[in-house]
Every structure is written in C-alpha cells, then in structure tokens.
C-alpha cells in the first residue's frame with residue numbers, strides 16, 4: 215500500500231476515494247481545479263434571492279449503497295431522506311395527477327402490486343408491466359443479444375405498448391440514464407431496472423437531498439481527509455500527468471509547478487483525462503484511446519421563483535411536456551420559498567435553444583400543468599445548461615469505459631464514466647472512487 219496518494223478532482227468520485235484512502239491509512243493530497251468542491255453535484259447561493267441552488271436537481275435511490283456508506287462515513291447521511299416505499303406521482307399535461315406507490319412486499323411483488331393498484335396505468339399497461347417483470351427475472355437467459363439493442367428496440371421486443379413506453383418506461387429511461395431510449399443501451403438500462411426496481415422495496419425508494427448538494431458532502435468529506443493528515447486544495451489546475459517509462463510519477467499544474475507522487479488517482483471527467491495524458495499513451499493504449507468514443511448528454515435545469523405558492527406537491531414526474539420533473543424546492547429544503555426547479559434530461563435537441571426560449575417553454579408548460587397557479591407572478595428565474603452532464607449511455611458504451619487500474623504504473627482512474635456497470639450517477643461516481651481506492655490499497 216502506498217503512503218501518499220495524489221488525487222485529481224474533487225467531485226464525488228475523488229472525494230469518496232479520498233475518504234476511503236485516508237481511512238485506509240494513506241496520506242491523501244487532493245487537487246481541485248475550481249474554487250469549490252462537488253463537480254457536477256454541487257450547490258451555490260443565488261445572488262438575487264439568496265436561495266440555495268443545485269447545479270441540477272439530484273435524486274438518490276435506496277439502491278445507492280456505496281453512496282449511503284460514504285455519507286455515513288462522513289457523518290451526513292441525515293441530509294438525504296427517503297420515502298418509506300417507492301412513491302412517484304405523475305402529472306399529465308391536462309392536469310390529471312396519478313400515483314405509483316409500492317407496498318412493502320418482497321421484490322418484485324412490491325413493484326408489480328404498486329403498478330396494479332396505481333391509477334396511472336390502464337389494464338393493458340399493467341399486464342405489460344407484469345410481462346416486463348417476468349422478462350427481467352429471466353433476463354440472464356436473454357444473454358448477449360441485449361448488448362446490441364437500444365431500450366426502444368428491447369421494449370418493443372418485450373411487447374410494451376406505445377402508451378406505456380411514452381408515459382412510463384421512456385420517462386424512467388431519460389431520468390435514470392439521461393438519454394433517449396432510441397439510443398440508450400438496453401443492457402445498461404436492464405441492469406438499472408433490476409437494481410433499482412426489481413431488487414428490493416428498500417432499494418426502490420427515492421431519496422431527496424434536504425440541503426444544497428454541496429452541503430450534503432463536500433465540507434464533511436474534505437474534513438474527513440484533513441482529519442487523517444491529508445489535504446484538499448482548491449484552484450489547483452492540473453494540466454498534465456507526468457508519465458515516463460510506463461510509470462506515472464506526478465502531475466504538472468497550469469502555473470508550471472510539478473508535484474511528484476508515486477500514486478496518482480485521476481477523478482476528472484472523461485473529456486478531460488485525454489488532455490492530461492501524454493498523446494502517445496492515448497494513441498497506444500486502447501483503454502485510453504477508447505475514451506475518445508464517449509459522448510456527452512446534456513441536462514437543462516430551470517429555476518423559477520413566484521410571488522406565491524404554485525403547488526403543494528414535493529416532486530412530480532411530468533407527462534406530455536418538454537420538461538420532465540418538477541421539484542418544489544421551498545418545500546424540499548423547508549425554507550418556505552416559492553421556488554421550484556424543473557428538469558429536462560437527455561436534452562440534446564434543446565441545449566442549443568436560448569435560455570429565454572427555454573424559460574418561455576417551461577413557464578407555459580407549468581401554467582398548463584398547474585391551472586391552479588392562476589395569476590402567480592414570476593419574480594425571478596435561472597436556467598442552467600449542463601452540456602457535459604453525463605456520458606451518453608448508448609449501445610456499446612460499456613466497451614469504452616476503462617477500469618480503475620491502468621497500464622500506466624501508479625496511475626488509477628475514477629469517475630462516474632469509468633467501468634462501474636452503472637450509468638453516470640452519484641452511485642456510479644462513489645463506487646468508482648471506492649473501486650480505485652480498493653485497488654490502490656491492495657497495490658504493492
């Protein structure tokens with residue numbers, strides 16, 4: 215086990231790895247480019263309203279076991295609360311509200327019973343979900359052919375009718391995978407469905423952060439590293455990994471400083487790593503050159519402040535609209551502000567639109583979804599486009615994702631995009647950090 219480990223990147227992956235390594239007895243030095251930690255899962259204060267804003271609303275799931283372990287380890291698990299069972303409400307464009315609430319039966323009966331009891335599905339759609347449950351349980355038999363299929367092809371092969379796909383599976387796919395079912399990998403989606411919906415009622419629960427995302431983990435993780443003799447340094451812009459004779463021996467910063475280290479863990483996003491590696495390593499090592507085949511999938515978040523409450527719902531899936539989820543932030547954070555956030559995932563075709571245009575669409579759609587909001591006046595708004603929110607989990611993506619251990623001695627990788635078997639999620643990021651930490655702790 216190495217004494218000192220240099221980590222690049224202070225997102226969930228880098229911080230989870232840092233805490234695990236520090237707990238394992240390593241002295242951790244973590245370098246983060248930005249003046250803040252958290253990467254793609256962070257929060258900040260809106261200057262106009264003072265409200266706490268996440269760079270995009272995040273949902274947790276009961277199946278995020280590594281994440282829950284991480285939050286326990288740093289003492290912040292109370293910042294995320296879970297419903298006792300899976301409970302999701304859907305609001306249709308005509309204003310109809312329906313619900314999927316799953317009783318605490320053993321899996322998969324919790325989901326199947328929830329669907330059967332729900333007013334969100336027609337009789338035929340309920341039968342389709344039952345068929346899907348059977349197919350998922352027999353999924354091992356489905357085997358490798360699934361690797362070639364998109365979610366849309368797979369769902370239609372399983373006889374899932376159009377209305378159910380549009381109003382349920384597509385919504386789940388876009389929410390969980392951040393990608394259009396027409397290009398999303400069926401095998402990755404199947405894995406997610408099995409873990410999240412068909413494993414256990416506890417794993418299926420949704421969790422909501424009750425504080426700004428950064429407050430859920432960044433300071434506490436940095437403290438856990440510092441308490442064990444490590445350091446977390448902000449505004450440290452790593453420009454190159456120093457590699458010679460097949461071995462990584464440190465990094466070079468933008469100001470020219472070289473930092474020597476025998477063990478380096480890169481926890482930067484996939485579109486950054488190739489720029490830090492020597493060109494010859496990218497060209498000669500397939501695990502690095504394949505990274506260039508990953509593509510981004512954007513998420514757009516629209517934040518709206520009104521002069522009065524517009525809904526009592528805490529969060530709700532939206533159907534028949536461009537925007538897909540509504541989160542009542544004032545209620546979730548317990549601040550009483552009339553502030554909501556709207557999410558548009560897999561937003562390829564919208565990301566080039568102007569913020570004004572996106573805002574108009576969001577407000578118009580909201581008014582048709584919530585006719586009761588009447589003359590509520592919009593007092594403030596914010597639109598955030600995360601163009602590189604996640605990698606696109608398209609067919610074949612698993613073969614592009616590198617493992618934690620690389621052919622360059624002393625260089626390890628973490629990040630939601632590495633080979634975790636999960637889509638780009640909080641859980642994928644934390645797991646990747648743990649995988650890398652484990653590999654480092656067991657190295658000579």
Ligand SMILES: Cc1cc2nc3c(=O)[nH]c(=O)nc-3n(C[C@H](O)[C@H](O)[C@H](O)COP(=O)(O)OP(=O)(O)OC[C@H]3O[C@@H](n4cnc5c(N)ncnc54)[C@H](O)[C@@H]3O)c2cc1C
Nearest residue numbers: 223225226227247253254270272273452629630639640643
């Ligand atoms: C809008 C949005 C909504 C999302 N919603 C959900 C959700 O509901 N549920 C869910 O599970 N997941 C969600 N995700 C995904 C989740 O946020 C990510 O999977 C996770 O945060 C990725 O963490 P990471 O540590 O792998 O990468 P990052 O968070 O990208 O961290 C990488 C870090 O490296 C730093 N860095 C980059 N280059 C350098 C450099 N040269 N030198 C030093 N540091 C560098 C970056 O500044 C960053 O801090 C969402 C993501 C977005 C963007």
